[in-house]
Amino acid sequence: MLESGPLRKIVTGITLFVCILVVAVIGYVSAGWKLEDSIYMVIITIFGVGYGEVQPVQSLQLRALTIVVIIAGYGAVIYTVGGFMQMLIDGELNKALGARRMTRDIAQLQRHTIICGFGRMGTILARELFSAKRQFVIIDSDERRLQAAIDLGYLIVNGDATEELVLEQAGIRQASVLAVVLSEDATNVFVTITARELNSEILIIARGENPRTEKKLLGCGANSVILPTTIGATKVAQLIIRPTAETLLMSLTNRDDMKEDLGQIGLQFDELVVEPTSSLVNQELSTIQIRSNHGFLIVGLRHADGRLTMSPSGSTKLASGDVVIVLGRVNDIPQLEARFSAAGKKMVYRGAVIEPS
Numbered sequence: 001m002l003e004s005g006p007l008r009k010i011v012t013g014i015t016l017f018v019c020i021l022v023v024a025v026i027g028y029v030s031a032g033w034k035l036e037d038s039i040y041m042v043i044i045t046i047f048g049v050g051y052g053e054v055q056p057v058q059s060l061q062l063r064a065l066t067i068v069v070i071i072a073g074y075g076a077v078i079y080t081v082g083g084f085m086q087m088l089i090d091g092e093l094n095k096a097l098g099a100r101r102m103t104r105d106i107a108q109l110q111r112h113t114i115i116c117g118f119g120r121m122g123t124i125l126a127r128e129l130f131s132a133k134r135q136f137v138i139i140d141s142d143e144r145r146l147q148a149a150i151d152l153g154y155l156i157v158n159g160d161a162t163e164e165l166v167l168e169q170a171g172i173r174q175a176s177v178l179a180v181v182l183s184e185d186a187t188n189v190f191v192t193i194t195a196r197e198l199n200s201e202i203l204i205i206a207r208g209e210n211p212r213t214e215k216k217l218l219g220c221g222a223n224s225v226i227l228p229t230t231i232g233a234t235k236v237a238q239l240i241i242r243p244t245a246e247t248l249l250m251s252l253t254n255r256d257d258m259k260e261d262l263g264q265i266g267l268q269f270d271e272l273v274v275e276p277t278s279s280l281v282n283q284e285l286s287t288i289q290i291r292s293n294h295g296f297l298i299v300g301l302r303h304a305d306g307r308l309t310m311s312p313s314g315s316t317k318l319a320s321g322d323v324v325i326v327l328g329r330v331n332d333i334p335q336l337e338a339r340f341s342a343a344g345k346k347m348v349y350r351g352a353v354i355e356p357s
Contacts, residue, residue, distance in 0.1 A: 006086040013080025020046075020076055024069040031062055046073030106155055106171055109135050114170045116161040116191050117182035118145040121207060121228065125179060126154055137170045162190040164198060172198045180206040180222070185213040189220055196221030203276065223276045224304065224321045231306035269299070269327055276320040286314030288324070300325040 021042055028038035033055060041055075045066055057063055112135035115122050122138065126149070129136045138149050139161045149156045159166035161182070172178070178195050180188045188206050195204060206222040208214050214225040274280055280287065285298065301312040304321030318324075 006083045009083030009086065010080055013076050013083055017073065017076035017080060020069065020072045024065065024073075027065045028062070031059070031065075042069060042073075045069050046077070102155055103169070106137055106157070106169065109137065109155075109171050110174050111176040112136055112171065112174070113177040113179060114139065114167070114172060114175050116140075116178065116180045116188075117207075118142070118149055118156075119181070119183055121181040122179075125181060126152075130154070137175075139166060139170050162187060162194055164194055167191075167195060167198055172202070175199065175202055177203045177205065180204065181226075182207065183209070185209050185217075189213070189216055192217055192220045192222050227305075234306035269325065271302075272324045272326060274318050274320055274322045274324070278320075280318050281320050283318055284314060285312055285316045285318060285324070297327045298324060299327050 024042040024045075025035070025038045028041055029035055033041070037055065046069060048070075057066055113129060114137050115125055115129075116139045118126065118138050118140040122140075126136060126138060130152070137155045137157060138146075139157045139159065140146055140149070141158065141160055143158075146156050146158055157166055157170045159169070161167065161180070172195060178191075178199075180191045180195075182188050182191065185208055188208065192204055192206050195202060203224075204222045205224045205226060206217045208217055208225050208227050209229065211227055211230060214227060217225045285301070288298075298312065299310070301309045301316060302323040302325065303309070304319055309316065
């Protein structure tokens with residue numbers, strides 16, 4: 001939306017200019033000039049074309065009118081042009097200040113997430129991270145998408161994610177997670193290679209459209225590869241094979257009223273992700289139950305490939321990217337969450353620092 005100041009100046013200037021034209025034409029017509037001669041005289045007078053008067057301007061009244069037309073006409077034109085210039089300068093200045101402020105905010109981030117691509121998948125991912133109050137930066141080169149991200153209050157970097165400079169601007173060295181969710185598999189591979197060279201510790205989650213790309217992405221440094229087509233097909237299969245269990249789990253974990261009811265009695269659902277660096281990778285699910293002295297119920301296990309197992313057995317082995325869905329007491333869930341973090345590292349859960357045991 002245009003600023004009211006410059007826009008008001010433009011409208012006011014145009015209005016004054018039209019009024020001056022009308023008054024001047026009426027003045028010349030009143031002096032006995034033809035209408036077309038009067039209009040022509042006003043135009044060449046205001047814009048200083050210098051073709052000469054249509055008729056001699058000898059009377060004092062006509063000379064005074066011509067002087068007023070020159071001064072007032074020039075003033076109206078300058079005032080209108082000034083409004084246009086202010087609008088352009090303000091727009092560019094605000095854009096420059098906004099870019100500088102965003103660059104400063106990104107430079108202050110620590111342990112944030114970088115999202116490469118703000119398409120359909122990136123949009124949903126950003127919305128979920130924003131809801132969870134996680135810090136993140138979006139990299140994209142599409143002006144329309146970037147403007148949509150800015151309107152939502154997201155931090156953005158305009159550029160190609162395959163370039164080192166662009167990743168540096170997004171804070172790749174301070175980031176903890178890189179989500180490569182571009183639509184082209186080849187581009188995702190290049191971004192993964194570049195990011196891994198810049199930050200050997202960062203967790204890279206890459207998207208792959210073709211299942212054959214998964215091996216390439218893992219070989220290039222990705223910690224996990226998400227195949228949306230495979231996950232979507234598996235989800236549909238689960239709804240067909242076990243519609244009741246799948247629907248029930250979705251209902252329990254997504255319904256706000258259910259979460260509120262459980263919260264009133266000190267219980268909550270949570271999803272615990274097995275990180276690639278966790279000591280639980282390749283361990284049996286019973287390991288969690290044996291080591292924990294807290295009460296909780298393992299409701300289901302969502303595998304990295306999207307398969308869902310309801311009430312999994314204790315002999316089920318955990319893999320990187322698996323999600324364990326548990327129901328437990330509010331105060332016990334953070335302790336269990338600590339077991340899923342990287343071995344020997346502190347973690348922050350809901351604002352509290354937890355030491356893994």
